[in-house]
Amino acid sequence: MSNQVLVLDTNRKPLTPCTPGTARSLLKAGKAAVFRRFPFSIILKKEVKDVPQPLTLKLDPGSKTTGIALLKGSQLLWVAELIHRGAAIKDAILSRRQLRRGRRNRKTRYREARFLNRTRPQCWLAPSLQHRVDTTLTWVKRLTRYTPVAEVRQELVKFDLQLMQNTEISGIEYQQGELQGYEVREYLLEKFNRQCVYCGAKDMPLEVEHIKPRSRGGSDRVSNLVLACHSCNQSKGNQDIKDFLSNKPDVLKRVISQAKAPLKDATAVNVTRWALFNALKELGLPVVTSSGGKTKFNRSRLGLPKTHFFDAACVGETLELQVCTREPLLIKTTGHGTRQMCGTDKFGFPTRHRSKAIIHKGFKTGDMIKAVVTTGKKAGNYVGRVLCRKSGSFDIATKSGRVTGISYKCCQPIQRKDGYSYAI
Structure with missing residues (x-):
């Protein structure tokens, strides 16, 4: 059971998602066209005046992976798992700090320290933590543009039954x-x-x-x-x-x-949960919060396995759940590349300089492409993310591995780079 297809009318008004079979029929009849590959969306060639059924977007924020689920009543229509890159951001910032310290120690060792000159704003979060809030918010905004979301539900806090029974509990109690x-x-x-x-x-x-x-x-x-x-x-x-x-x-x-x-991981979730909640409220949609204990109770009662997207589907009031999909869209955050122009070795000394050109032969590293190679040792069809070179010889990261030396003449763009890689 795969995810249902997101649908827009000709004015880009979000409609109720449809089954893959219905979407296939609309595409074959010429009544719709592919709007976006990931998440797979189609756009109709006519205006729809009917009011679509409202959907509920549920979130299970996590340190490494956030579960996302779209429900129409009790029907689970679309699920995804958003994989964060907080650890990679932390390592990159640490490496940059070490390189800067080494360079300043070599070249400006007598300069007065300035590390206390800058002040941080209130409610400041480290970049590796702020990234979790920003990427989750990006996908909430994206799904509200493609689907008629009427309500957002977020798992906010762990359950605390002792506080419920005794509001004055504290200390050793x-x-x-x-x-x-x-x-x-x-x-x-x-x-x-x-x-x-x-x-x-x-x-x-x-x-x-x-x-x-x-x-x-x-x-x-x-x-x-x-x-x-x-x-x-x-x-x-x-x-x-x-x-x-x-x-x-x-x-x-x-x-x-x-x-x-x-x-x-638990600390990261505790730090970012309120920042995400406040950001969701600014979208103008009603935001309902729930506890982790209630999520676990719903999942156990319904007999569902422990996964991020099923946890998201069980957030809040969930009396029953009709599972229409079990294949989540895996969304991995890859970023938009680096702005570092000078590459260094492990000691911090410059070894290479990057070109300012980002687009090569009409493609950019990170684009999703389809390559059709008709002759040679690498004849076949390849779909995946592309690694561009100035020479026009590209590499493609596919499900089965990395394919090297594919000419740009064999490549066709499927979806332009947006900072994420996708899998099912």
Whole structure:
């Protein structure tokens, strides 16, 4: 079951999405034309005066991937997973800072420091975090242009039943309340990806296990807790983890490092959720928020697997769900290239200079193209993102891998570069 096709009339008025079969019939009859490849949209050749049925856009914001779902009542029509590049942005900024520091230390070592001269505005977010808000907002705006979205629902906060029962709860009551064990377990499930740290078993009951046994002085601190299946927990018993994993040094190193690592992804979501909520309100659409606990309850009640797009579909009030699609559009954020004109080696010294020309033979790196090669060793049809060169010999990144040395004369543009790559 694939996504339904987005439909516009001749005045670019968004209409109710249709099935792929209906879209195929309209295209063959000449009553519509392809408007956009990703997301696949068609535009009718006539004006439609009927009022389309309103849709609900649901979002499940995440640190690395955001789930997106479009629903008409209880029907799940269109789903997508937006893959962020916050880690790549952080690495690029770190590299730029190191290069600048090295250059300034070599050439202007006596200059007075200026790192405290600039002030940050209120509610400032780091670029790697602001990127998550901006890309999600971009796709919300894009979908509101292509579909009759009447309401946006966002998963905003984690559930807090203790606060619901006692509005004055604070301090140690939170740590020793009736949800103490439950919150710890949910934290460990998020941290260890819902699998046994020793054998990697998934989709089975997991038990909370102490790295350093309590009988040997171990504490109940979260940094001393991991998740293990019943067999591994019984096999370890009260052994020290170094003795239990003496024959598996790689697993031992991974478990210890993962236990000490903080939940960076959860922190990123907590920091950006309110910024995204305030940005969504400025669009003029009603924004309804819900909790993560309600999303998990709906997904478990409906018997759906744990995926980003199904989590998005279960945000908010979801009494029933008619699943019409299970193939999400995978949207990977690739950016718009780099403005760095001078390439450097790992020590920061210049090694090459880039040309100012971006367009070569009518194509730009990142365009989605279709190449039809009729002769030679590489004869065939290729569809994917193109890597352009001044010589006219292009590379194409396809599903099956990268194809090199394709002439620009064999290429036809499908969709121009927009900062994203797409897959199904």
